[in-house]
Each structure stands twice: as structure tokens, then as C-alpha cells.
Amino acid sequence: MAVKVIIPTPLRVYAGKKDSAEVSAQTVGEALGGLTSQFGELRRHLFSDDGKLRSFVNVYLNDEDIRYMAKEATPVKDGDVVSIVPSIAGGNHPGPVARN
Amino acid sequence: MATKTATLGVSSPATSLSNEEILRYSRHLIMPEVGMEGQLKLKNAKVLLIGTGGLGAPLGLYLAAAGVGKLGLVDFDVVDFTNLQRQVTFGTSDVGKHKSEAARARLSNLNPDIEVLSFETQLTSANALELFKDFDIIVDGTDNFPTRYLVNDACILLGKPNVYGSIFRFEGQATVFGMPGGPCYRCLYPEPPPPGLVPSCAEGGVLGVLPGIVGSIQAMETIKLILGAGDSLAGRLLLFDALGMKFRELKLRKNPDCPMCGENRTIHQLIDYYEFCGVRGEEAPAPDLQVPEMLPRELQARLDRGDDLYILDVREPHEYQICNIKGHLLPLGELPRRVHELDSSREIVAHCRSGKRSAEAVDFLRKAGFRKIHNLKGGILAWSDEVDPSIPKY
Numbered sequence: 001m002a003v004k005v006i007i008p009t010p011l012r013v014y015a016g017k018k019d020s021a022e023v024s025a026q027t028v029g030e031a032l033g034g035l036t037s038q039f040g041e042l043r044r045h046l047f048s049d050d051g052k053l054r055s056f057v058n059v060y061l062n063d064e065d066i067r068y069m070a071k072e073a074t075p076v077k078d079g080d081v082v083s084i085v086p087s088i089a090g091g092n093h094p095g096p097v098a099r100n
Numbered sequence: 101m102a103t104k105t106a107t108l109g110v111s112s113p114a115t116s117l118s119n120e121e122i123l124r125y126s127r128h129l130i131m132p133e134v135g136m137e138g139q140l141k142l143k144n145a146k147v148l149l150i151g152t153g154g155l156g157a158p159l160g161l162y163l164a165a166a167g168v169g170k171l172g173l174v175d176f177d178v179v180d181f182t183n184l185q186r187q188v189t190f191g192t193s194d195v196g197k198h199k200s201e202a203a204r205a206r207l208s209n210l211n212p213d214i215e216v217l218s219f220e221t222q223l224t225s226a227n228a229l230e231l232f233k234d235f236d237i238i239v240d241g242t243d244n245f246p247t248r249y250l251v252n253d254a255c256i257l258l259g260k261p262n263v264y265g266s267i268f269r270f271e272g273q274a275t276v277f278g279m280p281g282g283p284c285y286r287c288l289y290p291e292p293p294p295p296g297l298v299p300s301c302a303e304g305g306v307l308g309v310l311p312g313i314v315g316s317i318q319a320m321e322t323i324k325l326i327l328g329a330g331d332s333l334a335g336r337l338l339l340f341d342a343l344g345m346k347f348r349e350l351k352l353r354k355n356p357d358c359p360m361c362g363e364n365r366t367i368h369q370l371i372d373y374y375e376f377c378g379v380r381g382e383e384a385p386a387p388d389l390q391v392p393e394m395l396p397r398e399l400q401a402r403l404d405r406g407d408d409l410y411i412l413d414v415r416e417p418h419e420y421q422i423c424n425i426k427g428h429l430l431p432l433g434e435l436p437r438r439v440h441e442l443d444s445s446r447e448i449v450a451h452c453r454s455g456k457r458s459a460e461a462v463d464f465l466r467k468a469g470f471r472k473i474h475n476l477k478g479g480i481l482a483w484s485d486e487v488d489p490s491i492p493k494y
Contacts, residue, residue: 009271009341013433019344055291063350085339085350087289088268089245 029072146170148235154311155241162319186308225370245292246373252285272314287355451476
């Protein structure tokens, strides 16, 4: 199945500045695997060392969160769009802490 | 904590508008979707803005213009010259002033009929619940993860809607959390990214108008909530790509196992959000980045003496164009790939803007076997301060 994976702005620097990639996959997991084989540096930003999807990165198949489907085993079909939606906050890193 | 309070004690809801108010809001009143009833709802609404920066600017301006009767502004920061590129509540003459007070003055000028309270304080677990309780709607215009989780949790504990907006470079997100039966921020992102993994505006930059657009969307959602009009973004995550000028929408579901708003809540009080976001561990400098340093004056002295030093500039090409000290440009991200271009027999001084990236470069090169290598302490900013003030700071 030919699917498009949308790469969010914070991760484009690790994907040769591209905003999306075309991959061939049967499941969402395979689509993400296809993406990280094209752009190896993306792997550590998407997956932790034990191979699990990082918790501050959400993945959607079309407009539905994969956590509410079959997660990475969710099947895909031609023309589907996989979106990676990381947590963003803009602004600054938190400064010195005010103790409670 | 509040620096300007109008009245203390309970005030009864407004039931009428003055002739002046009717004239001011005439463009609202002539719309059946608003009318007198809607404008009175706005007048009786109490909205707390967390943050008066990039997102807070259009938020404050549009909510004040719309006649929201009570606006609270929470910010402990001071107006900086670099803020003016996007924080349009402030003018050049406000640089150095406390943001909450400068914003309060601007909004009061825009609309003297409303009550604007400035809270020049950092929002913490110790004060959030007390601060939030006098307001109906909380709008999150903050710039860091710990505060976002704090705002979320306080809103869920108090049962108040949280109008959320966030930005990064040229991308934005918006939604409404905390509606009855609706998701909260933890449903979307159960955990924050570890610090250092997602760059900030200072490091990543931001198109100034982007928070203007996202903040305006937040203002619109706030007004719709007050009026009870239209379809709110609750349950939907709006994604905005400014460069492509595309809006997308993703379904935002309530997580039945959410520790905050799920069926079996496990969080019953505000926690230490800095610890939750792992920030405490980042306060001390990482021990493995103790790299040999050279002060700017030292570098200047050695160059004046005619020493053969190779200046390595690890910034990005667009930074080199802003200013440079004639170093050899090799961006940090390309270093692993291009390390063979460097001659390890030469003495190298690496620099970047502030000394952080170049410290990483020196660390990398030392691990690659380079022995005669130094980090320019403080980067080109320090060079400008201590050696050559004609070099612009950015």
C-alpha cells in the first residue's frame, strides 16, 4: 500500500527538511519503519531505545489517533495519510524552578 | 499578587449596557448571533490569560476589544527587545517593563470599560488553584511544558475549560480541553518530551505572525465558549501549517485511562511539574561537556600575535550572514559527515552563537581524536561584548 507520512516541523531537520515521505507499507508500524529507513536520524526522535513509540509523539492514520485503533498494527490502504504530531510548546525552556 | 484590583467581593452580574458600550459594540449587537444577550454574556465573562507573550498578545487585544468583562493576565517576565518581533501588545518604549503591567496598560487603553488584572507572578502548584478559581475560562498561552501540564491539571481539578494553543516555527496547534466529557491535555500527550529534544523559540526561531494567528484562533474559541455559539474545537485538534497555509483537523479523543480526567483518576492534586518534565536534572551542566575553553580576549590576543589558529564556526549559514568573525563555516549537524575536512594537526577554536553548540562540537571532535581544540566561551555574543562591539548580537 502506498501511503504518505507527514513529517512535522520539529522533525524535518532530521529528514532532510522534507515535510512528507511516500512509503510502501501494510500497517502504520511499517509506514513508520519505512520512514526511519529513509531517514535514520528520525528513529531516536520517534522511538525510545526499546523500540516503542515515544509518548510525546502521537501518530494518526488520516484523522484518527492510532492509540484508539490497533496502534502500530493498524492496517493502511492506498492513499492513506499517516501524521506524526509531536508535543510543541514554542517559547522558552523552563528556567530556574520556583519551589512550591 | 494581583497588582491592580478593581473591586473585591462578589459583584452581581451586569444586566445592561451603557449607551457608550452599545455604541462601542454595535458591530456585535447588530448580529443576531450576538445581540444584547451575547454582549452581556461577554461583559459577565471572566477569562484568565496564562502568558502575555506571542500568543497572549492577540488574545488580550481581541478579548479586550470584544468586551470580556474581566481579564486576568499572568506573566512574570519582562519585555525584551527580541519580543517585539511578535508580541504586538508591546511597543519599543515598553522594553524593560514587566509584561503583565505593560499588557494591562495597553488593554485598559483599548477598552477602559473592562476590568484588567495583572498578576506578575510565576504560575506554580502553590498558587494556580487560588488564581484560577475566580475565572470562568483559562487560556493557555504559555511557552513551556511544565506550565502546560500545570494549567491542564488545575483546570480539570476545578472543572474549567482550557483554551489551548501552541506553536513552533511555522506550525501551530489549537483545541479546547477540559469541557465536560471532553479530553484534557494529558489525553493528547500523557508525557512531555525530555528537555533538549524540542527546541525553543530562541533556538528554533518563530515567524512572528504565527502566534498572532494561533492566539487569534484561541480568542475566537474563547468568545464562542462565552456566547455558546458555533462548534468549539473541543474534541478536535486543529493543526496549522503556515508555510503551506493548510489547516488540518485530527480527532482528539478522551482517554478513558487518563490519570487526570479518566474514569479512574489517579491524580488528585497538583504535582511538581518541573520534576514531571525532567527539568530539574537539566539545571546542572552535563559533566561530559567540560571542554577546554578559550576566552574571547585570549583568542584576540593570540590572533594579534600571529598564532596560526583555525577558527571553526559551527553555526548555520543564515547566522553566518548576520555576523561572523571570518571563521570557517561547518554547521554542527554536518560535522559527523564532514569531519575529514578538518586538520587535527592544527589548533582549532570552535565557536557558535553562545557557546553551547560549539561545546558539543569540541566534545565530538575530542572523541574523534582531535587534541588541539578549544571552545570559545560565550560564543560570538561574548566576542561582541568583550572584543568587538561592532559585531551585532542576535
